[in-house]
Structures are given as structure tokens and as C-alpha cells.
Amino acid sequence: MPTWIASDPAEAAHIANQIGYPVAVKLRSPDIPHKSEVHGVMLHLRSAEEVANSAQAILDRVSLDYPHAQIDGLLVQRMAKRTGAQELRISVHHDAIFGPVILLGEDTAEWAIHKDAAVAIPPLNMALARYMVINAIKTGKIRQRHRPEGLDIQALCKLLVKMSQLIIDCPEIKTFDIHPLLASGDEMTVIDASMSIAPFSGDKAARLAIRPYPVELEETVTLKDGREILLRPILPEDEPLHADFISHVSVDDLYKRFFSDVGELNHEALANLTQIDYDREMAFVAVETILDDQGHATPSIIGVTRALSDPDNTEAEFAILVRSDLKGIGLGSILMDKIIRYCQSTRLKYMTGMTMPANRGMIMLAQKVGFQIDIQMEDGVVEMLLPLKR
Numbered sequence: 001m002p003t004w005i006a007s008d009p010a011e012a013a014h015i016a017n018q019i020g021y022p023v024a025v026k027l028r029s030p031d032i033p034h035k036s037e038v039h040g041v042m043l044h045l046r047s048a049e050e051v052a053n054s055a056q057a058i059l060d061r062v063s064l065d066y067p068h069a070q071i072d073g074l075l076v077q078r079m080a081k082r083t084g085a086q087e088l089r090i091s092v093h094h095d096a097i098f099g100p101v102i103l104l105g106e107d108t109a110e111w112a113i114h115k116d117a118a119v120a121i122p123p124l125n126m127a128l129a130r131y132m133v134i135n136a137i138k139t140g141k142i143r144q145r146h147r148p149e150g151l152d153i154q155a156l157c158k159l160l161v162k163m164s165q166l167i168i169d170c171p172e173i174k175t176f177d178i179h180p181l182l183a184s185g186d187e188m189t190v191i192d193a194s195m196s197i198a199p200f201s202g203d204k205a206a207r208l209a210i211r212p213y214p215v216e217l218e219e220t221v222t223l224k225d226g227r228e229i230l231l232r233p234i235l236p237e238d239e240p241l242h243a244d245f246i247s248h249v250s251v252d253d254l255y256k257r258f259f260s261d262v263g264e265l266n267h268e269a270l271a272n273l274t275q276i277d278y279d280r281e282m283a284f285v286a287v288e289t290i291l292d293d294q295g296h297a298t299p300s301i302i303g304v305t306r307a308l309s310d311p312d313n314t315e316a317e318f319a320i321l322v323r324s325d326l327k328g329i330g331l332g333s334i335l336m337d338k339i340i341r342y343c344q345s346t347r348l349k350y351m352t353g354m355t356m357p358a359n360r361g362m363i364m365l366a367q368k369v370g371f372q373i374d375i376q377m378e379d380g381v382v383e384m385l386l387p388l389k390r
Contacts, residue, residue, distance in 0.1 A: 001080060001190055002078065004019065004075070004076045005028065005075060006073055006075075007073050009059070009074075010052060013052040013055070016048060017048055022045060022079040023051060023077060024044075024076070024078075025075070026041045027058050027074065028073045029072060031066065031069040033194055038058065040061075041192075042058065043079065051076075055074050059074075081182075081184070084184055085184035086142075086145060088104070088106055088142065088156075088179075089105055089108075089177070089179035089180060090102065090159070090179075091113070091117070092173065092175060094174055094175065099121075100207070101119055101120070102120045104118045104133070105117035105118065106141070107179045118133075118135050118136035118141045120132040122164040123164050123165070123212040124160055124164035125161060125237060126161060129158075129160040130157050133157060150185075152185050155187070159181075163178075168204070171207060173195060174196045174198050175194075177193065211278040217232065217233055218232040219232075223330050223334070224328075224329045224330040225329050227329075231286055231287075232285060234273075234283040234285050234304070236274050236275045238285060239274045241301045245302070245323065248325060256355060256356050281306065281309065282306065283305070283307075284335065284339065284342070285303070286301065286303035286334070287301055303320070305318065305336065305338060306319055309346075309348060314348065317352050318353050320335050336365055337369075340369065340388075348388055350386065351385070354383055357375055357382055359382070369386070
């Protein structure tokens, strides 16, 4: 919502004349977070005289009830179109155990977070945000109403994801409250918001219950044939891309990777592969961007490497899988180098792996980078061990 700051009632009236009526005038004071305590919000003002008188009345009430409060002027806004809009509230609170939590519900006069709000822990992606919104609707935290433009769940999810990212990037934010949020179709209008901040030092990710997506681990590499690919941590949204990737891996290669006939992976299996806890597991995908005849870019996963650490975080079991039609272009070596460098950057002491004697390509690659190889022909397995250097 476009907002102007006025230093006094006269300037507020002048701004209102410039932006057009009706307008709202609001108190701006860090010492009075709840404007309702002094009737610090005046709505539907339709003339310069009404604006000036209402602004002066706000200042008079503050000087009477909060004589020592700091006043940083007055906010002037055009009145938002509330007809047909749903009034929601999004809030961020700090929990002693889980750290920052995001709350979502309807904007009510008596908002009790334990019964009126759905709760989620950042980081949120679009899938998790959608689950939060659907849960809020199913449990009555948000009531579906018959309006000309219904609630656009996709638009609300995008706002929740942006708010989650703001909390992750700015650990100084202690509380953040948006109320009301007018939701009308895909238009999300913030009518009022408040925030409290405090100095912060240390690891900003450590304060979160769930480690956020480690964007710093993304990198671009070049294959032997000159193609550039992106190496990045896997995301929950990669499920359809991962399913397509598996469809380009031969039955024989899948058997060598999983030690069984895999067949087509269902949603649950793909979710286990793509929705990971970055604190104890890491998976990197090699993503190639393909341009069609119209110049539209389509991402495609062509390789995956992952490492799963033990409960003591002493050793991690690794695995690598490359599309069967893309062998011989250096992708396996690139994925091996990426996962080794990642494990070296942690407290892990060893990397372990297991394959079959017939998987000569993996055995030769492991030997090349320093793995100790133990071939157990009777059991039909090859164990690989790499002491990690700091």
C-alpha cells in the first residue's frame, strides 16, 4: 500500500489533497505499537478539513495519554478497497525451542495464536506454504467465504515464502506482524504492519529449527563437451524433475545403485529423495537448462550425488547416479568431487560407499580419488572407504 509520511496535520491534509480521497491517517510512534490504545487510526476521511482535524485529535490523545512517547509523524494512505476482500493476519513470533515461527489466520479483534492461527516453521517453499494454507482452511483458521474473487492460494503462498526468506536473511527481526492483510483474488494488500528488531551476532542459521536451503553451495561447472551445468542442493520442488531423471536411467544402472529392482518410484519414494534435512543429509543435483525452438528454458536433472551421515556425524554413506545416456562426459567425476568437498567441509571423518563388483566405472572412479576398496566376491559387494582430510 503506497504510504506517505507527514510531519504535522497541515502536511497530512496537503498530502491527502494530492493523492485523492478517501484516505486513512495513522500514528507513527515506536513507543505505541498498538495504535488502537490512542485511537491512532482514522479511516474514510473525505476532505482536507477532516484529515487535519483527525490528525490533530490523534496527536492530542497521545500527548494526554503518552506524554513522553516519541512521535515520528503521521502516515497517510489511500483507503484500500475492502469490498469483497478477506482480512487475514500473518505474524512472526520467536519460540524458545523452535526459534522463529510463522502464524497465519484471520484478522480478528481477539487473536489468540494457539486457537486462531496455523503454524509453520521456516524455511517455507511453495509446497510447504501451500500445506500451511490448506491446513488453515481445513481447521477453520481461515474460513472460505463466497466472494466475487475467492482466496488465491498461490498468491498467498508466494507472500508466505517471501516472508519466510526475509526472516531467514534478517536475524535481527524478532517479531513481525501484518494485520490486516487484504486478500482479494491474487492481490495481497498490506494495510498495516509492525516489526521489532534487536542486534544479532553469530550463525543466523543456527537459530532456525530447520536448516534453510544452502544457496552458497550452488556452483556452475563445465562438462568435457563444453556444456555448462548447475550443481545445487536438491529441493522438494525437484520431485517431478527427479522422476523424469530416473526414467532416463537404465534398469541395470538402477539395480547397481539400489541393489534391487526399483521399478517406477511412487510419490512417497520420490519425496524421501527430494525432501531432505540438510543438517544430516545432502544431495546435489546436476541441472542442465535446455532451450526449445521458442527459446523457453526447461531444467533437466542429469545426475545426482548424495551423502547421509550417521547419528554421531562421524561418517557418511555416499552414492552417485548419472543418466545412462550421458556417461563419459566427466559428470561422475564432477559429482564425486562435489560430494567429497562438501563432506570435508563438515565434521565428518570418513566417507563410505557400497557397490557391486560389476560396477567397474564406480570402482575405478573411487580408486582414482583415494578410496580404499574392499572387494567381497562371496557377498557380491564392494565396500569403499575414504578418510577425509581437513
